Amino acid sequence: MLKERLQVLITAEQRLRLEEEARRAGVSVGALVREAIDARVGAPNLADRRRAFAAVTAMRGRYLSPEELEALGDDERDRTAPAVEPG
């Protein structure tokens, strides 16, 4: 459902490009802009999020206190990575 109105300023050249592409693709300029938004900042759908949530809650990891978690992050950053030979 389209409920949100967004007003943006663009250049004359951008408008021309949008209109040409919309004509070529046989869609409205609005549809083209919505498609571009989804391509740039698209989010996973509800089914994907539910699957991810189920996977997380199926895990049974070991409890670490907030302080231990914080220290773990520091340790990880301090760890020396093994040298990688250039290919």
Next chain:
Amino acid sequence: MAFFVDANVIVYAATEGPYHESCVEILQAIAEGSAVARTSTAVIEEVWHVELSGKAGDISGLAGNAYTLFAPLLAVDHEIVGAALALPTSALGATDRIHVATCALSGIDTIVTADADFHDLRGIRRVDPLDEQALRGILRASLG
């Protein structure tokens, strides 16, 4: 208004312990779209560190699933790093300062975290996952 989710909330949803139940509730509300929350690339990196360390048991895939739950992530860019560097000296570490700056520049005033270091910060309210009343309030308010 959206709230910010810290790494420990994601880790606690996947591990046993006192925070597990409330952190599962938070992630469930986000997954179902009944709460609006954001997290950042820096948080996912932290979760990934914990996952790869093996210290929290087998939580393989946690960072990837968190990425799916929270996409699109808030990016940590030069502006955020600059704001983090300019924060007044406090007990917060570098990553936590990045989180505070991320919130500030994203217009987010609430961070859900078990980390008590986020207490008493100007402009950022910390909600502990175990604070049931405050949690209910932000879950409701995030949709408003």
